[in-house]
Amino acid sequence: MVRKLAFFWLALSALCVIPAFAQAPGYSSPGGAPAYNEGAEYGLTCCTPTVALTNGADQSMTLSANATIAFTQPSGYVGRVTLFVTQAAAASYTITWTSVKWPGGVAPVMTAAHGAIDVYSCKLDGTYTYCTAVQNLQ
Numbered sequence: 330m331v332r333k334l335a336f337f338w339l340a341l342s343a344l345c346v347i348p349a350f351a352q353a354p355g356y357s358s359p360g361g362a363p364a365y366n367e368g369a370e371y372g373l374t375c376c377t378p379t380v381a382l383t384n385g386a387d388q389s390m391t392l393s394a395n396a397t398i399a400f401t402q403p404s405g406y407v408g409r410v411t412l413f414v415t416q417a418a419a420a421s422y423t424i425t426w427t428s429v430k431w432p433g434g435v436a437p438v439m440t441a442a443h444g445a446i447d448v449y450s451c452k453l454d455g456t457y458t459y460c461t462a463v464q465n466l467q
Contacts, residue, residue: 382408382453389413392422392439399427400451400458412449416440429458440465
């Protein structure tokens with residue numbers, strides 16, 4: 330009876346282990362790619378930021394001038410990042426995207442409304458950056 334209970338306990342314990350990939354749900358990480366904290370938010374410096382997966386899954390920036398945004402491609406893994414861009418409270422600025430593929434091949438125009446937030450969801454595959462946008466959140 331003791332052996333059966335010990336076996337049952339070991340089998341149950343094995344089912345309760347959290348797999349290693351749960352630490353980095355935003356991307357697959359073969360080869361030991363760095364994990365990031367999905368709950369953290371990294372503040373980018375306006376206005377020529379380079380978005381890198383190593384800075385976290387959620388990154389944000391408030392525009393204080395026209396911006397040019399570039400991405401650092403991961404090496405050996407695929408990743409996703411969400412970029413929150415807030416329009417300035419007193420002016421309207423634009424964004425130029427470096428080497429990004431958009432639906433229909435056309436980059437969205439940053440919402441001009443003061444204080445509006447545009448959210449850009451991007452997948453980086455080591456070669457290309459693919460993004461979509463949800464705009465004019467107020």
